[in-house]
Amino acid sequence: MISDKKKSRIRVLIAKPGLDGHDRGAKVVAHALRDAGMEVVYTGLHQSVESIVQAALQEAVDVIGLSIMSGAHLPICKKLKNLLAEKGLDDKLVVVGGVIPQRDIPALKALGISGVFPGGTPFSVPIEFINTNIK
Amino acid sequence: MYRVPGFLGGQMGVAKYTKDKKDGIQDVILQSGISVKTAYTPKDLEEVGFDYQKDLGDPGTYPFTRGIHPKGYRSRAWTTRQYTGFGTPLETNERFKLMISHGQTGLNVAFDLPSQMGLDSDDPRAEGEVGRVGMAVDSLRDFEIAFNGIALDKIGVGLTINAVASIMLAMFQAMAAKYGYTKDQISATPQNDILKEMIGRGAWIFPIEPAISLIGDTIEYSMKELPKCNPVSVCGYHIRESGATPAQEIAYAILIANAYIDEVVARGYGAEDFVGRFSFNINIFGNLWEQVAKFRVARKLWAINLKEKYGIINDKNMYFRGLFGGGGYGLTKAQPENNIIRGAYYALAAALGGAQTTALCSFDEAYTIPTPRAALLSLRTLEILMEEVGLRDTVDPLAGSYFIETLTKQMEEKIHQEMKEVEDLGGIVRAVAQGYIQKKVSRQAYEFEKAVQDGELIKVGVNKYVEGEEEDVALHEYRDASADEKIQALKELRRERSDKEVARTLKALEGAVADKKNVMPFLVECCQAYCTVGEMTDVFKQAYGEFEEPSIF
Numbered sequence: 001m002i003s004d005k006k007k008s009r010i011r012v013l014i015a016k017p018g019l020d021g022h023d024r025g026a027k028v029v030a031h032a033l034r035d036a037g038m039e040v041v042y043t044g045l046h047q048s049v050e051s052i053v054q055a056a057l058q059e060a061v062d063v064i065g066l067s068i069m070s071g072a073h074l075p076i077c078k079k080l081k082n083l084l085a086e087k088g089l090d091d092k093l094v095v096v097g098g099v100i101p102q103r104d105i106p107a108l109k110a111l112g113i114s115g116v117f118p119g120g121t122p123f124s125v126p127i128e129f130i131n132t133n134i135k
Numbered sequence: 136m137y138r139v140p141g142f143l144g145g146q147m148g149v150a151k152y153t154k155d156k157k158d159g160i161q162d163v164i165l166q167s168g169i170s171v172k173t174a175y176t177p178k179d180l181e182e183v184g185f186d187y188q189k190d191l192g193d194p195g196t197y198p199f200t201r202g203i204h205p206k207g208y209r210s211r212a213w214t215t216r217q218y219t220g221f222g223t224p225l226e227t228n229e230r231f232k233l234m235i236s237h238g239q240t241g242l243n244v245a246f247d248l249p250s251q252m253g254l255d256s257d258d259p260r261a262e263g264e265v266g267r268v269g270m271a272v273d274s275l276r277d278f279e280i281a282f283n284g285i286a287l288d289k290i291g292v293g294l295t296i297n298a299v300a301s302i303m304l305a306m307f308q309a310m311a312a313k314y315g316y317t318k319d320q321i322s323a324t325p326q327n328d329i330l331k332e333m334i335g336r337g338a339w340i341f342p343i344e345p346a347i348s349l350i351g352d353t354i355e356y357s358m359k360e361l362p363k364c365n366p367v368s369v370c371g372y373h374i375r376e377s378g379a380t381p382a383q384e385i386a387y388a389i390l391i392a393n394a395y396i397d398e399v400v401a402r403g404y405g406a407e408d409f410v411g412r413f414s415f416n417i418n419i420f421g422n423l424w425e426q427v428a429k430f431r432v433a434r435k436l437w438a439i440n441l442k443e444k445y446g447i448i449n450d451k452n453m454y455f456r457g458l459f460g461g462g463g464y465g466l467t468k469a470q471p472e473n474n475i476i477r478g479a480y481y482a483l484a485a486a487l488g489g490a491q492t493t494a495l496c497s498f499d500e501a502y503t504i505p506t507p508r509a510a511l512l513s514l515r516t517l518e519i520l521m522e523e524v525g526l527r528d529t530v531d532p533l534a535g536s537y538f539i540e541t542l543t544k545q546m547e548e549k550i551h552q553e554m555k556e557v558e559d560l561g562g563i564v565r566a567v568a569q570g571y572i573q574k575k576v577s578r579q580a581y582e583f584e585k586a587v588q589d590g591e592l593i594k595v596g597v598n599k600y601v602e603g604e605e606e607d608v609a610l611h612e613y614r615d616a617s618a619d620e621k622i623q624a625l626k627e628l629r630r631e632r633s634d635k636e637v638a639r640t641l642k643a644l645e646g647a648v649a650d651k652k653n654v655m656p657f658l659v660e661c662c663q664a665y666c667t668v669g670e671m672t673d674v675f676k677q678a679y680g681e682f683e684e685p686s687i688f
Contacts, residue, residue, distance in 0.1 A: 019248035019264055021337015024377050024464075027577035027687050028584050034688070044684040045337045046252070048260065070248055071503055071613060075263035101502050101610060119501060120468040120597065122588045 010134050011061040015043040015052045017068060017076045025098060025119065026067035032123040033065075038130070049079045056084075056092055062134050065126070068098040074107055081111050093133050095126060148380045148579030149586045150422060152593075165425045167382035169545045175537035183544040190435070190544065194530040196450075197442070198435040200543070202489040203454040207530030212521040213485075214492040216293055216458065217510050220245030220270035222617035223624075224280035227270040231285060233507060239514055242285070243293035243458075243494055245269030245504070246303075251338040253299045253672025256621045265618035268504055269295075272303070273625045273669070275662045278310035287311050291322035293368070293458070298340040300327035301349045302671050305658035308361065322363040324414060327353055330391045330563065331370045333682065334572050335377035340672065343568055345679035349654065351398040356655035358409045365414045367395055368458065374572075375418040376464045378580030381429040382546060386553035387572065388415055388433075389440055390563035396445060406445040411452035419481040420465025426481075427533060428542040430459055430488025436550060459490035466501055470596030471608050474498035479516050486526040487533055493517055499608050506611045570685025577687055628665060636664035641674060648678045 014030045016023055023045060034040045041059045043052060056064050068076060073096060084092055095115030096108060105116050115129045153162035163171040172179070192198060195205030204210055217234055219242065220227045231242055246269040249261035255273050256265045265271045270281060282292075296303045304325045311321045329346040332339045339346065350367060357366040371379070371388035379387065392413055396406050417433065419426055437455040441447040462481040466474040475498045485493050495513040497505035505513070520526045533539045560566045567573070586592040593599050640661040647657040661671050 016337075019252045019254070019260065019338075020268075021332065021339070023337055024335070024577070024580050028581045030687065031578065031581035032584075040688075042687055070264060071267050072263040099502065118468065123585075124588075 010038045010063065010130060011041070011059065012038050012063040012065055012130065013041050013043065013052070013056050013059055013061040014065045014067065015047055015055070016045045017047050017049060017052055017066055017080070018070055018072055019046060020068065020070040020072075021045050022069045023067070025069065029065065029067065029097060029123070029126065033127065033130070036123070036127045038063075038127075049076065049083055052080065053083050053087060053089065056089065057087070061092070063093045063095065063130055066094070066096045066098075068096060068100070071099065073098065073100055074104060074111075077108055077111050077113055081113070093130065095129065097121065097126070147582055148378060148383075148576075149582050149592060151591070165381075165422055167380045167425060167429075167546065167549050169425075169542065169549060171424075171538075171542075175541055177537060179537050179541040183541050185540050185544060190540070191534060197453065198438040199454065200431045200435040201531040201534055203434065203456065203491070205530075207489060208486075208521065208527035209530070212527055213490050213517070214241045214291070215239050215514055215517045216241040216243040216460075216492055216494045217497075217514055218243045218245050218295065218461075218494055219510065220247075220281075221268070221504055221611070222266040222270065222614060223621050224270055224272070224277040226266075226617060228281050228283055228285075230507065230510075231281070234510065234514065235285070235290065237511055237514055238518060241291045241293065241492065244281075244295060246294075246296050247271045248338070250668060251296060251298065253302070253340055253668055253676075255667045255669035256618070256625050258669055265621050267613055271618070271621045272306075273621070273667045274628055274665045275306055275309050275313075276624070276628055276665060278306050279313060282310055282314070287314065287316050288320040291324065291363075294323055294325040297326050297329055297332045297336075297338050298346065299668060299672055300325040301353050301654060302658055302662070302668055304353055304357075304361075304364070304366070305655055306662040309659055309662040318360055319362050321361070322365070323361070324365040324368050325353065326370060326416065327367045328370045328391065328395075328416075330394065330567050331373050331387075333567050333684075334387070334576065335373040336370075339682045341675060341679040342682045343564060345675070346682070347394065347398050347564070349675070350395050351402065352653045352655050354395065354399050354409055354412075355402060355404065355653055357412060358404070360655075365412045365456075366409075367392070367412075368414045368416050369395070370416040372416040372418045372461055374576060376461075377573075378576035378578070378583060380553075380579070381418075381421060381425050382549035383553045383576070384418060385429055385433045385436065385546075386550045386557070387563065388417070389437060389550075390554060390557055392437075393440070393444070394562070394564050400445075406441070407447055407449060407452055410441055410445065410447060411449070411454070413456075415455060415457040416461075417457050417459045418461055418464070419459055419485045420462035420477075423480065423484050423487075424539065424542055425546070426484040427487045428539060428546045430457075430485070430490070431531070431539075432543050432546045432550065433457070434489075436547065456491050458492040458494060459485040459488055460492070460494035461496050463496045463500060466496055466498065467594055467597050468501040469594075470602060471498050471501065473596050474501070475512060475516070478513060479520075482516055482520055483526075486520050489531060499610060502608060502610050503613075504611050506609055508609070568685070570687065573685065574687060625667070628667075632665040637661075637666050637670070640664040641666055641670060644671065644674050645678075648674060
């Protein structure tokens with residue numbers, strides 16, 4: 001089973017939750033993951049947490065990558081994790097990037113978001129993280 | 136028939152330095168794709184066909200390459216306008232006053248995301264965002280608080296607002312009237328550039344056509360009612376932040392400005408009657424020489440564009456008036472104090488480029504919005520340039536440099552090429568609607584990022600002279616309570632205002648939209664009745680629908 005899944009391409013949803021429209025980071029990471037052999041779906045801007053979960057379900061992705069620059073990462077991540085749990089989608093790997101101060105990383109990890117990649121993180125880090133954590 | 140763009144491959148939009156084994160520079164290619172030589176001589180000027188009268192002219196004369204004022208900064212230093220706003224209108228008002236007390240000469244209002252997206256503070260979609268990246272504005276009452284005690288006949292106010300710029304401009308007028316200022320005393324500059332939001336910054340709401348029509352309404356209204364307002368500030372800035380080269384930044388800004396001019400000309404007005412109030416917002420990070428050449432040639436190309444395409448004859452209406460500032464993308468999260476130094480050099484580029492107005496991103500902005508200390512450091516950086524090191528001494532000090540003049544000519548050529556590419560695709564509106572520009576700049580942003588990560592493009596503290604340990608910076612603290620206070624104030628407003636007046640004015644706005652009348656006078660009435668930003672935006676949404684983003688791949 002494990003090897004079967006490894007063979008197929010990892011599917012990633014890059015999502016821009018909330019109202020922030022600064023999408024340079026999201027698009028750049030989308031390009032990088034695609035070049036690393038992953039299948040990438042980009043939600044576009046102004047997505048609600050509900051629509052992100054819906055898209056994750058519809059696109060049958062393995063990973064949800066959130067890009068958040070507005071400072072609202074804690075409330076957004078909390079809401080997303082709750083909704084995923086509610087829908088029985090706990091198995092989705094959630095990672096987050098953007099303007100994330102160091103001091104908020106423990107709180108994000110406590111929410112079950114193990115991959116936190118603040119601005120300036122090299123592409124290789126999330127790529128490797130996703131590759132190791134999707135089994 | 137339009138050319139269908141193919142795959143945008145290759146390394147584009149990235150400066151390139153080729154070095155030998157001893158770190159000697161062999162070859163330099165600037166981000167805009169121009170090669171730089173080891174040294175320049177009069178022969179280079181000959182080769183590019185440099186002609187003083189034709190290419191430069193004296194300062195203050197057509198085509199204004201050397202500046203729009205004959206005396207430059209001698210007659211007036213630049214206006215400083217740090218981007219400011221957070222939390223409640225009261226908190227923002229205090230910060231405005233702090234900045235003004237430290238010598239700032241203009242304001243540039245930061246709105247929170249719900250306000251930018253036309254949502255009220257109590258909208259469920261606004262949760263977690265109220266007052267976070269800017270001031271929360273729901274109604275005229277908030278403007279009354281935010282601008283209380285500000286001399287609006289002396290301090291010009293930039294409003295960094297786009298999709299709902301018409302609403303905020305109307306609100307600004309209504310607020311100023313309440314404080315006793317007449318319409319010809321106040322100067323507001325709403326950003327009001329929706330095409331760049333669709334390319335880069337993402338705060339769009341309505342589809343392209345009605346969104347441009349709303350911009351047309353603000354221009355038309357300002358022309359008749361608000362003589363000192365600048366209804367549009369076209370932002371190459373955010374397009375460049377999204378990955379555009381300096382040449383593309385200017386090319387797209389001019390094409391976007393033309394799209395707005397065309398909208399108003401199509402209503403039967405002469406461009407001469409309103410283009411003089413256009414302004415621009417241009418970025419300052421990157422190679423110093425390339426930016427200086429960019430600012431100089433932008434003035435020239437805008438003047439030529441207006442003269443030749445729109446038949447403008449009055450010199451004053453050909454001025455490329457600009458805020459050259461920001462520089463956000465050049466700043467780094469690593470070793471944040473380096474950003475103070477970067478900011479100083481970026482601001483120097485703006486000064487050498489003859490910026491009328493400026494603002495500087497603060498060193499802590501890779502983390503969050505600036506603390507007062509960081510904002511003041513930015514202001515001081517701008518003040519030191521004007522008052523200590525001689526930037527006011529003489530106009531366009533780099534003029535005549537073999538290198539700068541050659542580069543300025545070459546930039547002009549590059550910008551023409553970029554403009555032509557978009558025109559061949561059917562124009563800027565079409566290129567944005569189809570996502571062509573978005574694809575191009577996001578791909579370039581990716582190439583740029585890769586070059587930084589591969590160490591091809593040096594960023595000090597990021598891929599060279601790295602220190603490892605993250606620095607401890609004092610950060611602006613978001614106050615959860617300010618969101619609660621804001622929502623509470625909005626509830627009170629909803630209780631206190633006249634529901635009848637709200638209903639009447641919103642109905643009138645609905646009618647104006649349906650009859651395709653200029654919405655501005657109706658928005659002013661809505662604001663005076665304390666309709667909320669969300670309520671007014673909903674009227675537009677009902678009629679116009681919402682923009683759908685094209686794919687990025």
